[in-house]
Structures are given as structure tokens and as C-alpha cells.
Amino acid sequence: MHELSVAATMVDLAVEEAARLGAVRIHALHLRLGRLSGIVKEALIFSWDAACQGTALEGANLVIEDIPAAIYCGGCDTERELQSIQHFVCAVCGASSVEIVRGGELEIAALEIE
Template structure:
């Protein structure tokens, strides 16, 4: 389960960012996870709960924003959903696309300090 190593990295990075901001406790970490990132959001949430124990994020909640995969069709100038498993053919003009616009994200987008440390 590689989600545990991802959760550990999120916790370490969120802790670094919080401390750089002068915060020693975090209540919420928000991450964006793309549909094609190879991460199972429920497994990431479980791994986060396990990995946060004994850290500055021990009481923190993980909020996962799922990002659907979208590709761009040049001939149509149209964005379309790729889906899972991914299908990179434009549904409008039936041409292949190699321009993935979103769906591979795995990023921290927000860290909320605990009220006690704010």
C-alpha cells in the first residue's frame, strides 16, 4: 500500500509548512488527488490516520479533493473527460489526444492550524 508512504510525506511536508508559518499544531490538511494519480483516496485517508499518530498532526483531518482527468482536443478546441480506465479519444470528433490537462495532481492545497495554536 503505497498510500502509507504518500501519507507520511504529506504529514512531513505539512508539518514543515506549518512550522515555517509559526504554527505547531494542524487541524486540517487539504490535498488534491487526480483521478490518474494512482492513489486511492479512501486508502490515503486511512493511511493518514495511521501515520499522523505521534506527530504535530496527531489530531489533524485529511480532506481529499478529487480531480477528474480531463484531456484537450486540439482539432475541436474542446476539453473532455478521460475517465477510468483512461480513454484519450475525443468523443466529439473521434480523434486521439495526447494533451492531458488535469488528473495527475497530488498536492497539498491547504493547511489549517489548530485553534489552540493560532
């Protein structure tokens, strides 16, 4: 399962960062997850406990911040939230030459440590 390896990577990064900060325990990991990241949130949550087992993150909470997908439309000269991740078009003028500006995030936003 793809999400399990993603969870394991997040755990590795968090463990490294916590060690660098001299933390004893990690209470929670805050993750920014974009809608275009290709990661299924539920599957990631499901994989979390297994990925944490035997690490400094064992028992830590996974707090996910959903990042909506956004595009920039040159025709309207503005940024808009993407209505559907299947259709990369501007919801107002219908232009398809849009630029994705947000939604691909998969990054650790914060660690709650002790």
C-alpha cells in the same frame, strides 16, 4: 502499501510548512487529488491516521478534493473531461491524439493551522 508512504510524505511536508509558519497545531490538511494520480483515495484515507501519529498532525482531518481528469483535443480545439481513465480519447470526435491537462495532481492545497 504505496498510499501509506504518500500519506507520510504529505505529513512531512505539512509539518515542515506548519513549523515555518509557527503553527502549534494543524487541524486539517486539504489535498488536491487527481484521478490520474494513481493514488487510491480510500487507501490514502485509511493510511492517514497512522501517518499522523506522533506528529503535529495527530488528529488532523484529511480533506480531499477530487480533481477530475481532463484532456485537450486538438481536433475539437477544446478541453474536455475524460470519460474513462482507461481510454484517452476525445468523447466527441474520437481522436486519440489528446493531451492530458488535468488529473495528475497530488498536492497540498491548504493547511488549517493554529
